[in-house]
Amino acid sequence: MIARLSRRALLGSAIAAGAAMIAAPAMAQNIKIGAFLAVTGPASFLGDPEAKTLKLYAEKINSAGGVLGRKIEVIVYDSAGDAKQATTFAKRLIEDDKVDVIVGGSTTGETMAVVPLIDEARIPFISLAGASVIVEPVKKWVFKMPHSDRMAVEKAYIDMKKRNLSGVAIIGGSGGFDQSCRKEAQALAPKYGMKVVADETYAPTDTDMTTQLTKIKNTAGVQAIFGCGFGSVTSITARNYKQLGMSTPFYFNHGVGSQQFIDGAGGGAEGVRVPVAALLVAEQLPAGDPQKKAALDYGAAYKTAYKEPISTFGGHAYDGLQIALDAIKRAGSTDKAKVRDAIEQTKNHVGVDGTYNMTPADHMGLTLESFKLVEIRNNTWKLLE
Amino acid sequence: MTKSAAVRHAELGTASVAEFLQFLFSGITVGAIYALVGVGFAIIYSASNVINFAQGEFVMLGGMATMFLLSGGEPLWLAALLAIVITAAIGLALNKFAVEPAAHRRGGGASVVTLIIITIGASIFIRGAAEVLLGKDSHRLPAFSGDQPIDIFGAKLDPQVLWVLGALALAVVGLRWFFARTRLGKAMLATSCNRLAAELVGIDVRMILLASFGLSAALGALAGILTAPITLTRYDIGIMLGLKGFCAAILGGLGSPFGAVAGGLLLGIAEAMAAGYLSSAYKDVVAFVIILAVLFLAPGGLFGAKATERV
Numbered sequence: 193m194i195a196r197l198s199r200r201a202l203l204g205s206a207i208a209a210g211a212a213m214i215a216a217p218a219m220a221q222n223i224k225i226g227a228f229l230a231v232t233g234p235a236s237f238l239g240d241p242e243a244k245t246l247k248l249y250a251e252k253i254n255s256a257g258g259v260l261g262r263k264i265e266v267i268v269y270d271s272a273g274d275a276k277q278a279t280t281f282a283k284r285l286i287e288d289d290k291v292d293v294i295v296g297g298s299t300t301g302e303t304m305a306v307v308p309l310i311d312e313a314r315i316p317f318i319s320l321a322g323a324s325v326i327v328e329p330v331k332k333w334v335f336k337m338p339h340s341d342r343m344a345v346e347k348a349y350i351d352m353k354k355r356n357l358s359g360v361a362i363i364g365g366s367g368g369f370d371q372s373c374r375k376e377a378q379a380l381a382p383k384y385g386m387k388v389v390a391d392e393t394y395a396p397t398d399t400d401m402t403t404q405l406t407k408i409k410n411t412a413g414v415q416a417i418f419g420c421g422f423g424s425v426t427s428i429t430a431r432n433y434k435q436l437g438m439s440t441p442f443y444f445n446h447g448v449g450s451q452q453f454i455d456g457a458g459g460g461a462e463g464v465r466v467p468v469a470a471l472l473v474a475e476q477l478p479a480g481d482p483q484k485k486a487a488l489d490y491g492a493a494y495k496t497a498y499k500e501p502i503s504t505f506g507g508h509a510y511d512g513l514q515i516a517l518d519a520i521k522r523a524g525s526t527d528k529a530k531v532r533d534a535i536e537q538t539k540n541h542v543g544v545d546g547t548y549n550m551t552p553a554d555h556m557g558l559t560l561e562s563f564k565l566v567e568i569r570n571n572t573w574k575l576l577e
Numbered sequence: 578m579t580k581s582a583a584v585r586h587a588e589l590g591t592a593s594v595a596e597f598l599q600f601l602f603s604g605i606t607v608g609a610i611y612a613l614v615g616v617g618f619a620i621i622y623s624a625s626n627v628i629n630f631a632q633g634e635f636v637m638l639g640g641m642a643t644m645f646l647l648s649g650g651e652p653l654w655l656a657a658l659l660a661i662v663i664t665a666a667i668g669l670a671l672n673k674f675a676v677e678p679a680a681h682r683r684g685g686g687a688s689v690v691t692l693i694i695i696t697i698g699a700s701i702f703i704r705g706a707a708e709v710l711l712g713k714d715s716h717r718l719p720a721f722s723g724d725q726p727i728d729i730f731g732a733k734l735d736p737q738v739l740w741v742l743g744a745l746a747l748a749v750v751g752l753r754w755f756f757a758r759t760r761l762g763k764a765m766l767a768t769s770c771n772r773l774a775a776e777l778v779g780i781d782v783r784m785i786l787l788a789s790f791g792l793s794a795a796l797g798a799l800a801g802i803l804t805a806p807i808t809l810t811r812y813d814i815g816i817m818l819g820l821k822g823f824c825a826a827i828l829g830g831l832g833s834p835f836g837a838v839a840g841g842l843l844l845g846i847a848e849a850m851a852a853g854y855l856s857s858a859y860k861d862v863v864a865f866v867i868i869l870a871v872l873f874l875a876p877g878g879l880f881g882a883k884a885t886e887r888v
Binding site for chain 1: 592596599600602603604606607610708713714715716717719720724726733735804806807808809811813817849852853856857858860861
């Protein structure tokens with residue numbers, strides 16, 4: 193009896209599904225935005241605000257009528273920051289969910305792992321990860337939102353040069369993001385007249401960096417320190433720097449752009465300089481700054497919805513979603529090739545990370561202007577320029 | 578006027594002494610943390626021959642629960658005390674509901690390997706629950722006696738390390754007393770030596786296992802609370818601390834709290850010296866080479882029980 197019932201139910205639902213399929217072309221289909229993000233796991237501080245941002249704005253846009261008269265549907269999978277899971281979910285997004293655009297990949301590792309799939313499926317892909325390797329060399333279907341680690345290094349070096357500091361010590365972890373940043377810091381030094389005089393490493397799970405910092409302290413010619421990394425290990429580094437009573441100007445890359453870095457350092461982050469996206473210092477931006485309004489609006493919306501402080505990472509997801517939808521609007525359809533072309537033609541798009549100008553040779557579209565150098569004072573970010 | 582060679586030599590001498598001391602302090606800082614976590618492994622192992630891979634999660638729970646209670650407005654000492662009680666209760670529950678039913682199943686208990694796998698499962702469950710209930714952010718507990726470092730011959734020591742070392746000393750002395758002088762401690766030792774014989778003389782083996790889980794969970798929580806100002810705490814910090822504590826315990830000889838302390842300090846100091854005098858890129862390599870060498874020469878660890886069978 194039960195078996196028969198369930199068979200009947202199955203039949204019923206099959207008919208319903210068939211009817212839906214036939215009826216579908218008549219109704220406007222949803223625009224499907226797929227995402228695989230590190231919502232849990234060690235990179236959850238990236239993926240969590242990104243996922244929340246996508247959901248929040250999908251709702252907002254839908255209640256304002258959607259795009260091209262169609263509703264937005266955001267499908268988020270949690271990759272836990274694992275490249276293997278990321279490829280599984282990317283495949284599912286492409287083959288089962290049949291999404292129109294993929295926005296996601298919280299980390300560089302996940303992003304690079306799915307690039308071959310993206311190329312094969314010929315689907316527009318907007319990555320939210322940092323390393324320059326994602327768009328250099330340019331890959332036809334791949335775009336990225338955040339400023340690259342190279343720009344972080346450039347921004348820091350320009351400031352060091354202004355302060356007549358030329359001997360730089362690098363300290364960073366052994367993870368992929370840190371290594372990529374370290375490589376850029378080594379490679380760009382001659383261009384800015386800098387000399388790398390020390391290069392110290394730690395494991396991402398280390399709990400004390402006084403040894404590495406003591407070596408830097410005792411190295412002749414160190415005039416500035418540049419830190420590569422993210423997460424609680426950077427907080428510990430800053431606290432150890434204070435513990436050792438060091439006063440060498442200290443810079444960090446944009447991986448530390450969250451309040452957690454400052455809180456975890458227990459006062460050690462005071463005076464540290466960091467290049468960050470405009471979003472973190474939206475209130476302090478001059479009135480004419482193009483990012484001011486976008487950043488304030490996003491910040492207010494996020495804080496109202498989730499009652500937690502904003503991070504720059506959620507901002508990347510906001511920009512990714514807006515650029516994808518803007519391209520769909522201009523393309524007038526969700527035809528993948530047309531949308532890709534439209535993303536590549538993005539001009540003067542004001543986002544929270546900066547004003548995007550994509551070209552066939554530049555799939556990030558940001559300049560150094562939109563990257564802000566801040567100093568940590570009284571446990572908060574102070575805009576320097 | 579240049580400085581005389583002697584003066585310069587003396588300056589260089591004090592500078593390198595300060596440098597050496599700083600490396601040593603760094604080693605003691607991390608070594609003491611590894612050791613305190615390692616002691617927890619030793620207790621459960623000595624009662625049951627089970628390596629409890631949820632030990633790192635007890636450490637995490639101590640730090641996270643204290644943080645949670647602190648933000649709820651409790652004073653630090655009360656928050657810490659409650660966190661230890663809560664963690665000990667979770668340790669007891671883990672034994673009661675996951676380990677014991679398997680260990681005392683009708684028709685022969687599960688093997689030690691099965692019990693170890695159960696603790697791995699429990700660690701994943703506890704970590705996941707903490708992630709959902711307490712959030713994914715990392716937190717720092719305030720240092721117990723301020724952040725002002727102590728200056729010793731030009732090297733700087735974080736005062737929190739003294740708390741960790743103090744707790745370590747207390748734990749070692751306390752455990753030695755517990756195993757040598759109390760009925761429960763002696764019963765625990767007897768159980769680990771020969772379970773069947775212990776049962777025959779009337780020792781309640783279930784009780785012993787339960788007590789060992791409670792004790793090591795409480796100690797793990799204490800470690801988590803004392804180290805949280807140094808390492809920060811996060812829902813997943815137990816993976817890293819558990820692994821290093823486990824290394825400390827096997828290096829010193831599983832089942833010996835004193836061995837875990839020696840192993841932890843040795844490991845920490847070796848890492849710091851390798852990073853300081855060789856290269857920070859190779860510090861973990863040096864630590865693992867030491868572990869391999871010790872286990873190759875003395876498979877039971879530095880202070881492990883010699884496997885002797887009396888006939």
